[in-house]
Amino acid sequence: MEEKENIHQGxxxxxxxxxxxxxxNNKVENKRRFSDEQIRSLECIFESESKLEPRKKMQLARDLxxxxxxxxxxxxxxxxxxxxxxIEQEYRKLKVEYDNxxxxxxxxxxxxxxxxxxxxxxxxxxxxxxxGGREAKENSTEDGGSxxxxxxxxxETKERFSNEGLEDRMVIYSDDQNExxxxxxxxxxxxxxxxxxxxxxxxxxxxxxxxxDPSVILDQTCSSSQWxxxxx
DNA sequence: ACCGAATGCTCAGTTACGTCA
DNA sequence: GCTGACGTAACTGAGCATTCG
Numbered sequence: 001m002e003e004k005e006n007i008h009q010g011x012x013x014x015x016x017x018x019x020x021x022x023x024x025n026n027k028v029e030n031k032r033r034f035s036d037e038q039i040r041s042l043e044c045i046f047e048s049e050s051k052l053e054p055r056k057k058m059q060l061a062r063d064l065x066x067x068x069x070x071x072x073x074x075x076x077x078x079x080x081x082x083x084x085x086x087i088e089q090e091y092r093k094l095k096v097e098y099d100n101x102x103x104x105x106x107x108x109x110x111x112x113x114x115x116x117x118x119x120x121x122x123x124x125x126x127x128x129x130x131x132g133g134r135e136a137k138e139n140s141t142e143d144g145g146s147x148x149x150x151x152x153x154x155x156e157t158k159e160r161f162s163n164e165g166l167e168d169r170m171v172i173y174s175d176d177q178n179e180x181x182x183x184x185x186x187x188x189x190x191x192x193x194x195x196x197x198x199x200x201x202x203x204x205x206x207x208x209x210x211x212x213d214p215s216v217i218l219d220q221t222c223s224s225s226q227w228x229x230x231x232x
Numbered sequence: 233a234c235c236g237a238a239t240g241c242t243c244a245g246t247t248a249c250g251t252c253a
Numbered sequence: 254g255c256t257g258a259c260g261t262a263a264c265t266g267a268g269c270a271t272t273c274g
Contacts, residue, residue: 032249032250032262033249033250033251033260033261033262034261034262051241051242054240054241069263070262070263072241073262073263073264074261074262076241076242076243076263077261077262077263079242079243080243080244080245081260081261083243
């Protein structure tokens with residue numbers, strides 16, 4: 001009963017619309033909104049099919065007391081509204097994903113910076129201990145060749161490092177258990193062991209694990225800013 | 233088979249009206 | 254009552270597919 005009244009109301013609205021809709025310049029003079037019932041029916045059909053076949057359009061127009069053109073325009077506008085809503089939803093979803101990635105990138109960036117400064121610190125420590133070795137070697141020649149154990153050890157190691165590959169360096173340490181190793185052991189007892197444990201091993205380990213020179217890592221990570229620029 | 237006009241549909245963009253705070 | 258924002262019915266023009274002579 002109420003439904004029929006609604007449709008009747010809609011039909012009346014549509015009829016008055018048709019009678020008075022067009023005047024000068026083809027402009028709509030008295031635009032009427034569709035009734036709730038008309039909208040409900042249109043929405044109901046739109047849910048199952050967003051495009052209407054011509055026959056269905058005619059039938060629906062008859063049922064709702066509208067012109068087929070009005071039904072076609074309603075579907076057209078409804079598709080447009082649906083599309084803009086969908087674009088809005090997709091935008092929101094992408095924004096959330098972007099924000100998550102951006103914050104993940106930020107924390108990775110901070111972690112990278114802290115690791116870089118740690119590597120720099122370690123490099124500095126290694127460098128200063130190498131310099132200390134050279135000083136020690138110089139001192140040892142001065143006191144007649146008997147020498148400073150730490151200085152000899154470091155000077156020898158440094159020299160080998162500059163001439164040989166990483167694998168060779170590892171062999172040197174294992175070979176030191178032979179006759180040469182013995183003399184070294186004697187000498188190394190006071191300071192050398194501590195040095196190797198605390199400073200040399202971390203460096204060689206670092207080089208072995210990454211198979212690169214730490215200073216190169218620093219240079220590369222700092223300079224390869226193409227993708228970094230993208231984010232910042 | 234090919235061509236061009238007519239027709240009908242969709243879409244993006246725009247206009248204009250109705251409603252509401 | 255006036256006004257600006259907003260939602261929406263309707264229009265416009267372009268592009269595309271189909272039909273028909």
